Amino acid sequence: MEITRRLFSYSNAISLHVPGHHGYSIGSLQLPIHHDMTEITGLDDYHHAEEVIADSQRNLSRSEQYEARYLVNGTTVGILSVIYAHKKKSHKKVAIMRNAHKSVFNALDLTGTEAIILPMTVSDKINQYVGIDELNIKAKPELDDVDIAVLTYPNYYGETFDIKGAIDFFHGQGIEVLVDEAHGAHFDISPQFPTSSLNDGADYIVQSYHKTLPALTMGSVIHMNKNSLLLKEVYDYLAILQTSSPSYLILSSLEQAHEFYSHYNDEVFHEKRQALLHALRHFEVIEVQDPLKVVLKKSGYSGEELKTLLEEQEIYIELSNYDSILLVLPLWHEGDTYPFNELLRRLKRIGLEDREPLELPHPLNVNEGVYSPVKGGYQEVLLEEGVGQRVYHALIPYPPGIPYVLPGERLSEAHVKVLSAYQNVHGIIDGKITIIDER
Structure with a gap:
């Protein structure tokens, strides 16, 4: 009953993550x-x-x-x-x-x-x-x-x-x-x-x-x-x-x-979204083309630190990365049961201090290339020991589920620094990764 007990422990949680029903509070799902x-x-x-x-x-x-x-x-x-x-x-x-x-x-x-x-x-x-x-x-x-x-x-x-x-x-x-x-x-x-x-x-x-x-x-x-x-x-x-x-x-x-x-009417959504952005003014709020997504930063804080601050108030977000966190907002509507006022109250309790900016992470590879399924043998090594080696299994922060290092690509020290900022990386088990066995 471990999964069941853990799920019940989130009964007081407020969702700023998927799925879109946000704890059954959005829409009017009838699923007996x-x-x-x-x-x-x-x-x-x-x-x-x-x-x-x-x-x-x-x-x-x-x-x-x-x-x-x-x-x-x-x-x-x-x-x-x-x-x-x-x-x-x-x-x-x-x-x-x-x-x-x-x-x-x-x-x-x-x-x-x-x-x-x-x-x-x-x-x-x-x-x-x-x-x-x-x-x-x-x-x-x-x-x-x-x-x-x-x-x-x-x-x-x-x-x-x-x-x-x-x-x-x-x-x-x-x-x-x-x-x-x-x-x-x-x-x-x-x-x-x-x-x-x-x-x-x-x-x-x-x-x-x-x-x-x-x-x-x-x-x-x-x-x-x-x-x-x-x-x-x-x-x-x-x-x-x-x-x-x-x-x-x-x-x-x-x-x-x-x-x-x-049949959606977005009037309530935009009213609540503006109220939320006002409540988040002590963060650096980054708006993108999709109003349902909001990125938060704070100088000197890692994404994991920001995530922890919200989770201490039982506010759960979609993901954290090197220096930011992602919120997925609900499609608020007339008659929804989302605990919006309680969300605003909890956000007021979060204190942030002034810090020196973090060092910028490794720049992303924007070049074209070729992907071929990797064949042959592999060996397990500690993440830090893999620097300079070609990885066998992709290294994928999850979420979002997008490979950061592809199979066949060489792991760098900068990769290790960024990957270490994520709590959950597919391809890293007990601190170990797989590299192509080129012996």
Whole structure:
């Protein structure tokens, strides 16, 4: 009962993190446990939908140009299915952004597919990857061997780039586009929010409804252009890679989240957001294009220190990094039960002192490159002992789940310094990493 006891210990917590229902306080989810059902008469079959699930998915579509499908294994399975479908029909490479989620790299490894890493731009505000450097990819001969590109839009922190220009560029090269819009399921919810790549002709779009809309974790949606080349194959792999016992609670939560999205009024959200930003004025508040995301800094404080200060008040945030933390705000609305006034009271208790600025972290690699699945043997070494060695398993701070050091790349002392600031890094177990055995 360890997990159960730990979950109950958060009964007084205030959520500034995913999932989008924020402790059941946003939306009006109706998910009684007796709705945890199976494919009995009248409930349809998720993997052979002809009745209520088929009707629900038709209503889910946000554009006549697209077909929509519920995902009960998260956005990850949508990404895996598209890349598996690509591999089935093509021997060409995939173009990816350096801030691709680890599921993209897992898909490349599983299918034995090589990828072209696109040159990147970095945000001036928060020193994170944002978009592709289009000036440095035009007329690249490497793209002649690519027939699908995977773009991350927005980035984890809510920053956007010219996604339409990028899609148009790749389409002009005869390259299809998969957009990982995991953090943009709420885009287009009102004119004050960024627009979705659904408006820009992407071929495949995956959205994590559960991250920003009131749906259960693992609940996502894939939108597929009706003219996409891999439509049938993607459907086939969705049936193979997803559970044969889909959760009707997740399906119902997705349907309810879509209803919430379709009828949302953002007036209360913006009022509360402004009140929150005022309460956070003793931090350095960084606003990005997506109003649902807020980045906080304070000179001289590490992200982990800021996270701890909030957690002492039982306020839980999405992530901390080297020198900042990320808040994911709720989609507040009339009648929500989110403890907003209590949040403001707790924030007033936090004291911050003046400090000397931290040394700037290692600059991000913005150059293009090639990713190939790593083969051969490996050995375990302590993180610090790996400096100068090529890593075998990616080193991935989680969240956000974006590899900081890719397999095959050499670990530097600067990498170690930044990675040491994270509490949870996939690829580091008991202080050890794996390096390619080049003996």
